[in-house]
Amino acid sequence: MIVMDNDLAALHRGARQRQARQRVDLLDELRAVHNASSRGMNQREIADVLVTSQAKVHRMLKAIERRPDVLSAGAPEEIILRAFVCDTPRVELLERLKSLSYTDGEDAPYPHEGCIPGTWDQVVGAFAQDLLTEREFNEVRAAVGR
Template sequence: MITMDSSLAAMHHQALQRQARQRVDLLDELRAVQNVARRGFNQRDIAEILVTSQPKVHRMLKAIERRNGNLDLDPEEVILRAFAYDTSREKLVADLKAFTYSFGEDAPYPHEGRVPGTWDQVVAAVAQGFLTEAEFNMVRAGIGR
């Protein structure tokens, strides 16, 4: 493990913020593609409207399809937005307490493994450094978990 002085820790934090902004930007871009596609435009027109390429629009439409068209706000996005744009941590915890969470389950037969729930997004955010242990414990206590 690397021992970081304050300047290295600041650079690490900035790198995490860039990652969070990139992920949030992708979600915003997916929603824009979905919005324009729902209006009946073809991929080339969507690309022109959103100032991107047709192949990228195609990839994003496939990503939307894999999500069954569900681009609703979820705990991961709330955490990423708060981290990326320095939202108050108190507001973040309050927003996370307001969610109705689903919890992971074993995959149905004949599949193996686990189907993650929205609570897993909160757990992952702690591991990735986007949420502190103290914040996690406040959210967990707030939802009775």
Template sequence: MIVMDNHIAALHRGALQRQARQRVDLLDELRAVQNASSRGMNQRDIAEVLVTSQAKVHRMLKAIERRPDILSSDQPEELILRAFAYDTPRRDLIEKLKSISYTDGEEAPYPDEGRIPGTWDQVVGAHAQELLTESEFNEVRAAVGR
């Protein structure tokens, strides 16, 4: 196990912030692809405008098709990622998280298998990834009755 002194802890936090920014950038890119597609642009033109490949645009459109909720900007995951990545005030984040009406995960309908995560799973996942502290997680959990 690694002993976390202040310097190592700062390196770890920096790595977590870079990963959070990458995820936020991906969400923003998905929205840009959806925006261009909804304007009737074909995949090659979208790729040219967004300076990426047509294959990547195709994969992103398929991801949006499978999970259209991924573009919803009021998802707890995105709120947490943006706050962590860009050091926005934690109090603002916690108040937003406390005001959300959360959903539970559910079993995937036939013929799919597995579980479809709910919005509360996003909060639990963020806590597990160290994007929320124990006290922040407990405050939100108590406020929403989880």
């Protein structure tokens, strides 16, 4: 087990913030690809405008096709990630999370297997990744009746 001193803790927090920023950037990029696609642009044109590869645009369009909910702003995961990246005051983050309506996971429809996560699963995942403290998680859970 690694013993964290202040320098290691700062490195660890920086790494977690970079990972969160990458996820937020991906969500923004998915929305940009969708926006360009909805304007009738082909994959090559989208790639040129967004300064990326046509192959990446293709993968992103497939991801959007499989999970169109990724485009909806205001998901708990995105709220938590943006708060973590931007150092939003925790009180503000908690108030926003407590004001949301949450869904549970559901079984994937045939022929797929597994579970489609609900929005509450995003909060649980953020807690597991140390993006929320135990006290914050319990405060949100109590406020939304989970």
